[in-house]
Amino acid sequence: MRNSTKWICFGQPSVSWWSYPFSCTGSPPSRPWIRSKCPRVIRFDPDFGYPENTSPQKLRLPSVLTIQFSITEVRNRARNWQTIQNQKDRKEAKMNADPLNLNYRRWGSGKPLIVVHGLFGSAVNWQSIGLRLSQDWTVFALDLRNHGDSPSSADFSYDALVQDLQGFMEQQHIEKAILLGHSLGGKIVMAFADRFPEKAERLIILDIAPRPYPGGHREILKAMIDLDLSRMKSRKEALDALAGSIPALATRQFLLKNLVRGADGRYRWKINLAAIYPHLDELSQGPQLKNQYPNFALFISGSESEYITEEDTGLIRRYYPNARIVIIDGAGHWLHADAQEQTVEAITGFLRSTS
Known part of the structure; x- marks a missing residue:
């Protein structure tokens, strides 16, 4: 050494x-x-x-x-x-x-609508909503780098994530698209639109504001890293083992969608935890916005979530003067899972009224 x-x-x-x-x-x-x-x-x-x-x-x-x-x-x-x-x-x-070649799923035809999932998510999480929206739009649901079936990289910075989105649009010959992002995906979409407003026709941001979020899922990520998967004989064992650090059952069930069994029969995380963890501080700071977004934007929040507060509305209006803010009663942070019907209605209503 x-x-x-x-x-x-x-x-x-x-x-x-x-x-x-x-x-x-x-x-x-x-x-x-x-x-x-x-x-x-x-x-x-x-x-x-x-x-x-x-x-x-x-x-x-x-x-x-x-x-x-x-x-x-x-x-x-x-x-x-x-x-x-x-x-x-x-x-x-x-x-x-250099942008990575992201894995994606595609449904429908019409104007392009690109969905960017949040931390721990994947394109698969958006299949139900994607199919619903595909009646009027061509929906592309992406896997971020270090997630799903997309390639891994040690660089998980905002710059890299924005460049991946730009590269995807170039590969698909998409000049301009409606961009939808949830949580971290919302931050990426905001950062992308700030840098390339001409490529972002309209924005749909789910349960995130353009501000820092201290903590940034650090405890969740640490619990996943610390879990000894070599001892897990079933998904149920892994679900129970995480309960001490992550009490919410719905959150644990969501996280375990990233758990797969390898060819050797052992479980492994599909998400690249080691690459993501060093970037948590940067990601928790949020996008560094410099400009006002000139087009229409929709912010959707759940009433049971604290990610968008009343104090955030002024900040949202500062950077998105043409923004609409919708709160879905009874929904939490993963509102597209908690209240799928209301989320789809809010999205389609916004897009049809601003077309």
Whole structure:
């Protein structure tokens, strides 16, 4: 195993240390000389053996010999290494920016209507509503990356999710579509429409507002990760094992739609939990909107859900001046499951009245 990465810093504070997501022995801000004098941090190869108790001008090779570098040499070497790292970062960013080929289901004919599910969901969850809406529209229900039958990726950022949606529309030769999103899917749709308003004909947002949501399903995700699936002999065992962390039966039943049995007979999660968990903080912050959406938008909430509150209506109007807000009595966060009939009526009524 390679040594832990060491750090050195110099120059003006143009880049924060957390811009370089590499492992290290201790966080750079915990070291006083970095925190107070050198906000710019450069990573050195761990095999180069930079010790913590020497000055930034000294580098120790793995051999007994210690070489004293001048400030100029240190800067030149670090600049060269940083150039290489920047090239690598740009290459990785380009790779991450490429949209994935998302799995999807399609029903009907007419104007395109794209459905984007929420966290832990999939296209399958929208089959009943998709078939209902397909009488008047061509419905595309997507599997997000790391969900359903879509490919996995370590990048689960808003940028990547928005680019996937854009890429899907290009692949299907869709210039403009009605976009429907639930929960996280609603955030993705809002972020997409903010960046590409000309591609978003109308918006339908289910039970989410354009604001941060602290927590972001962290406990649910942790419970799923901690569940020892190797010991599960049946889906019922898994359902019961999650009860201590997730009391709501309906939520557990929904989550277990992601549980499948592999060729070896063992259960596994279809959703890529390991890729999603590191991005929870970003996802909980919500989309960073910059513009007002000029077209019609519909926000639907359940009366038993706290995801859209009375205080959120002003925020919604700020970014969506042509928004309508509908509250379905008795429905919770998964209102498309709790109140499918009322949800379909609200959607179709909105689309027909704004066509």
